[in-house]
Amino acid sequence: MAQFTNPLSQKLFTKSKYRTILLSAALFLTFDLGVLLPNFLISTNLKQDAISINLAGRQRMLSQRMTKALLQVKVAKEVQKELDTSQQELKKASQLFDDTLTGFEQGKMVPGGDSKPVFLDAVETAKSQGIIVKAKEIWIPYKSKIQAIIFAGDNLEIDVLQDAIAYAEENNLKLLDLMNQLTTEEQQVADNKANTLQLIQTIGLGGR
Structure with a gap:
C-alpha cells in the first residue's frame, strides 16, 4: 500500500532540520569567535610585552653606560682633553634612559632596540x-646633575663633575x-598572559 506524506508535516520537518543545522553552525561560530578573539588580543599584548621586556633590559645597560660616560668625562678632564665626545655619549645615554623611563610610566613612542620608534x-x-616610582626618585636628581655636566661644555667645573660621580657611585647599583x-x-x-593563551587554545581544541 502506498504511503502518503502530509505535505505540511514534511515542510515542518524540513524547516526543523534546517533550523537545527543553522543553530549548530551558529553555536560553532560563536564558540570559535570566543576562542579566536581572546587569542588575538592576548597575542597582540604579548608582542607589546616583548617590547617592554627588551627595553627594560636596555635600561639596565643604560644605567651602567651613564656611569661609564661620567668616568670618561673625568678622565678627559684630568688629562685636559676635549670633553665633547664623552659629554655627547653621556647625553645620548641619559636621554634614552629618561625617555624610556617616561614611557614605562605614561606610555609613549621611544626608540626601540633597533633605534626605530x-x-x-x-x-x-x-x-x-x-x-x-622608586627609580624616578633616584633618577630626577641624577638627571639634573648629568645635565649640568652636558651644558657646561669645556667650562665644566671639577666640583660639578665630582658631585655627579659621587651620586652615581651611591645610586648606580640601586638603579641597576x-x-x-x-x-x-x-x-x-x-608569562602569565602566555599561560592564559595556552589555556584558551587548549579549551578551544577540546571543544571542537
Missing part, C-alpha cells in the same frame, strides 16, 4: 608602578637593581 606601553602591575626588578616583573606579566 616603537610605542612603549605604561606598566600594568602595581609592583611595576612602584618600581618606576630596580631595572632588574622591572625586567623580571615584565617577564612575569608576559
